[in-house]
Amino acid sequence: MAQKKNIKNRATSKPSSLVWIMLILLIMGEFFLYAWSRVQCTRMGYEITREENKYKNQMNMRNNLQIELSRLKSPKRISLIAKTRLGLIRPAPKQTVIIR
Amino acid sequence: MKFDNHKQISRRAAIIGIMFAGLFIMIGIRVIFLQTVQGPWLSKKAANQYEKSVIIRGKRGIIFDAAHREMAVSIQATSLAAYPGRIKNKNEAARKLSNILKIRFKNLRRKLETGRSFVWLKRQATPRQVQAVKALNLKGIGFIPEFNRFYPNKTLGAQVLGFSGIDGRGLEGLEFYYNAYLKGSERKIRVLTDALGRQFDTGQTNANGLGGNNIILTIDGNIQYITETALEEAAKKYNAESGIAIVMAPATGAILAMAHYPFFNPNAFNSFSRDRWRNRSITDSFEPGSTMKIFSAAAALDSGICDPNTIFYCENGEYRIGRNIIHDTKPHGWLSVQQIIKVSSNIGTVKVAEKVGGRSLYNLFKKFGFGNKTGVDCPGESTGSLSFYNKWSNIDKGTISFGQGVSVSALQLTSAAAAIANDGILMKPYLVQAITDQNGRLIQNFSPQKIHQVISARTARDLKRIMETVMTEGGTGVLAALEGYTVCGKTGTAQKVSTHGGYSKDKYIASFLGFAPAKKPEIVILVILDEPKKEHYGGIVAGPAFKKIAHQTLQYLNFTPLRQKKHQRVLAENEVSG
Known part of the structure; x- marks a missing residue:
């Protein structure tokens, strides 16, 4: 009778250790997953910061180019180019024909 | 004899057990003390090590003429500053910087030798000067981004437009009169930094919504x-x-x-x-x-x-x-x-x-x-x-x-x-x-x-x-x-x-x-x-x-x-x- 009980105990103890191992592996896996997601989160944070800086730099460049454009379009400069390089003169009232 | 030994061992074990229990109790008390009484102060202290305050300034608004051509704009510039406490060889640093910034060596050295923790070296330095100073790789030099006012048409309508000072405040003309509209606002934010001092995104560094308003003139x-x-x-x-x-x-x-x-x-x-x-x-x-x-x-x-x-x-x-x-x-x-x-x-x-x-x-x-x-x-x-x-x-x-x-x-x-x-x-x-x-x-x-x-x-x-x-x-x-x-x-x-x-x-x-x-x-x-x-x-x-x-x-x-x-x-x- 006692022998039978021992066999029964041995049979029931086997799956319980497996469950424990599985549980430990699961918890460890979860820890690794959590650590991995944290690392990913940090990495993404750095990437976002880098991209934002890139965006800021490009916006600055756009701003600077716009300013350069408005400097190049200044009436003084255009007038000077028209007179000196292109040899243009301002038309007299007689020479002006306004087309509507 | 055997009984005596056993008794002695039990006593020693009890003493060690009591000692450990006492230590655990002490640690427990300390933990409770740190978590409850000193908790907020310690959290703040820790945060100070990985968080820093940054002031984000909005850009000053643009002044347009009647045909929407820019008459006054703000551009990003870099100002150079020094943290004298972090500079080891001040004489050498002043000599190198004076050549690049075209500031007298004596003046620079005086600035670096002051007891202050922060001094301006040159506000709104030229891009070439900034590059040259960066190349020196000196410790204790700060590159602070600022906005510089720029008038693309130079003298055109200058007396009407006026101008704004180095701190972005209107000082003359329309720049002064409409300063409240033109000036950008400021926001103080805390950003996370790592051990290397790199900023970590917190989604707050965007200066959108801080920029000043634009004004459109009747002047053509x-x-x-x-x-x-x-x-x-x-x-x-x-x-x-x-x-x-x-x-x-x-x-x-x-x-x-x-x-x-x-x-x-x-x-x-x-x-x-x-x-x-x-x-x-x-x-x-x-x-x-x-x-x-x-x-x-x-x-x-x-x-x-x-x-x-x-x-x-x-x-x-x-x-x-x-x-x-x-x-x-x-x-x-x-x-x-x-x-x-x-x-x-x-x-x-x-x-x-x-x-x-x-x-x-x-x-x-x-x-x-x-x-x-x-x-x-x-x-x-x-x-x-x-x-x-x-x-x-x-x-x-x-x-x-x-x-x-x-x-x-x-x-x-x-x-x-x-x-x-x-x-x-x-x-x-x-x-x-x-x-x-x-x-x-x-x-x-x-x-x-x-x-x-x-x-x-x-x-x-x-x-x-x-x-x-x-x-x-x-x-x-x-x-x-x-x-x-x-x-x-x-x-x-x-x-x-x-x-x-x-x-x-x-x-x-x-x-x-x-x-x-x-x-x-x-x-x-x-x-x-x-x-x-x-x-x-x-x-x-x-x-x-x-x-x-x-x-x-x-x-x-x-x-x-x-x-x-x-x-x-x-x-x-x-x-x-x-």
Whole structure:
């Protein structure tokens, strides 16, 4: 009778250790997953910061180019180019024909 | 013996157990103490190591001209600072930096040797300087991003725009007046940093929504350029000390151009004397001279006492009032009101004023806005000076009628002439037509404001006819007459008040005030030249500059010249008949 009980105990103890191992592996896996997601989160944070800086730099460049454009379009400069390089003169009232 | 050993071991184990239990209890108490009592303080201390405060500043708004061209913008610049405590070899650092930044070695070393934890080395350094300092790889040098104000058109409209200082605060002109709208706001945020000091995104560093508002001017960059070029040319030709020119739209009061000679560059405002910074057409007043005669004539015509053909005896060039004698440049006999204005007779104007009376003259001058602020949106406006008519002596009444003993600002004079051009309605002059947010959405719109009807539309029409004759042969303004457009105008030549008392014999203010086209005026122009040397008559000195501004501005605004209209009509008729 006692022998039978021992066999029964041995049979029931086997799956319980497996469950424990599985549980430990699961918890460890979860820890690794959590650590991995944290690392990913940090990495993404750095990437976002880098991209934002890139965006800021490009916006600055756009701003600077716009300013350069408005400097190049200044009436003084255009007038000077028209007179000196292109040899243009301002038309007299007689020479002006306004087309509507 | 065995029993004794066992007992001893048990006792030792109990002691060790108690010791450990005690230690655990102590640790437990400490943990509770750290978590509850010291928790917030420790959290803050830890946070300070991986968090830092950063101030984000919004960009100052843009100033656009009427055609949405940038007149003042903000660009990103880098300022160099030092944290002296972190610099090991200050002498060496100062030597290296002084070469790049072009700052004296002694000054730099003094800065670095101060006990302060932070000192500015150079605000808004050039990109080349920043690169060179970065290449030095010095410890304890900070590169701080800032905004720098930049005026792409340099001197264009500088006195109107004004400028802002190194800290982004408006100091002069519209930059000062509209500072509350233009300035960007600030936000203090905390960002995460790692052990290497790199910033970690917290999603807060975006400066969107912090930028200042933009303002849109009534000034047109091209008309401003036309005006400045003509003014500069006239001032250089006659070696004038300074000059002012204003172009205004009479129907609205919008100022299209406001030029001041000599110019200054607001990008380097410190290199110019303070006298050049001022918007003199608003802040300074002067004796207008003969341009005032049209307003005296307006008083006479509007009161109904005279009409354009009423004649006055001009005493052949000399007229005594008490102990004073008033002269004309040429002797005249009988002249009508129209001729008085055409030849600019002082005596004729005095006679007109005597007939009108001091009270009516004063009241109308006041209605035209003399002696009051126009209310233009610019700082430091002058009221000019017009004393109360009760205080006028007989000679005062006479001289005030032709522009002596009264002082006005250039803007007051332009605005008053605009009232004549605008059928007698005085409009409030303005420089800013709209304010938008940084994304261009309208925040505030400034529409034209009527002040009051100064003179009747009929009087205004009569005055226009009179002023048109000034430009015809025998008038003082022939040099300002335009080919293809009808022009109304009046010359002004005022002696300047001498520092020794009385009027100077060789210092004059030459001016020309007019509008075009005569029938439906689109632009009112005033040109003033201070102390011209070779000639001093307004018609000769300022008239041609007026002509140039009027011609080029009307062309730019696409107003068809009269002759072309006739030419077109002839062509159309031929086409129909053919």
